[in-house]
Amino acid sequence: MIRVSAVSYTNTLPFIYGLAHHPVKEEIQLTVDYPALCAQKLIDDEADIGLIPVASLLKLPEYHLVSDYCIGANGIVNSVYIFSNCPVEEIEFLQLDPESNTSNNLAFVLLKHYFKVNPVRLINAVDYGELKHPKTAFVQIGDRTFGKQNQYPYAYDLAQEWKNFTGLPFVFAAWVSNKKLPEKFVNAFNDALKHGLDNRKEVFKTMQMRANFDLEDYLLHKIDYPLDTQKREALALFLNYVKALS
Numbered sequence: 001m002i003r004v005s006a007v008s009y010t011n012t013l014p015f016i017y018g019l020a021h022h023p024v025k026e027e028i029q030l031t032v033d034y035p036a037l038c039a040q041k042l043i044d045d046e047a048d049i050g051l052i053p054v055a056s057l058l059k060l061p062e063y064h065l066v067s068d069y070c071i072g073a074n075g076i077v078n079s080v081y082i083f084s085n086c087p088v089e090e091i092e093f094l095q096l097d098p099e100s101n102t103s104n105n106l107a108f109v110l111l112k113h114y115f116k117v118n119p120v121r122l123i124n125a126v127d128y129g130e131l132k133h134p135k136t137a138f139v140q141i142g143d144r145t146f147g148k149q150n151q152y153p154y155a156y157d158l159a160q161e162w163k164n165f166t167g168l169p170f171v172f173a174a175w176v177s178n179k180k181l182p183e184k185f186v187n188a189f190n191d192a193l194k195h196g197l198d199n200r201k202e203v204f205k206t207m208q209m210r211a212n213f214d215l216e217d218y219l220l221h222k223i224d225y226p227l228d229t230q231k232r233e234a235l236a237l238f239l240n241y242v243k244a245l246s
């Protein structure tokens, strides 16, 4: 059995649908976790394939990008934000999202090179997301952000800000293996993911819709799944920025 760790957010449901409705399901053992944990499982060799934050690629001694699909965006993504009570140029403290790795790093890349500010990073803040201090902001990803962009005076969509900065789309998470897997399996796996994306309309029927967030628009038009040439270029550029941060 090939151990697969997928992201537990709504944006991954088409992939999970594809894996569940394809013969490859007989060959895999699927678990769902928040993104930072998907990466940790690959690092600890508790999984063979994961949909992992791309920033975590830098922590893997060996990795293979096994799929033509990813969690990406070309402009607005609608689920990755810095939420703040003050304009970004005034942020002094930035709380990181404990579930993320890519977006925490993306926030710092953009703050440093695009917005030209250097706030203090707060990891595992006990008051995460409470914005008690007027110059403290926080990064947040995934379903927890749905419908929140009007709840704060400032909400910066980080995929859009990356596009403003570089002109490129962005890759948040990619399907990665920590060892070489049989080509036949990799092809079947990729085929299953495609099957899920091709049947997003069926996936909607299995989902609880929400009054404050357009899930169909999100999965059809905001999350941009193909890992195409421009996204690979963006990925290489982003990893170089992350390496230079530390």
Ligand SMILES: C=C(O[C@@H]1C=C(C(=O)O)C=C[C@H]1O)C(=O)O
Pocket: 007, 009, 011, 035, 036, 052, 053, 054, 071, 077, 079, 080, 099, 100, 101, 102, 103, 104, 141, 142, 143, 172, 173
């Ligand atoms: C766009 C998103 O991308 C996510 C962002 C990640 C990160 O910041 O590490 C990891 C996985 C992706 O699912 C999201 O889930 O909102």
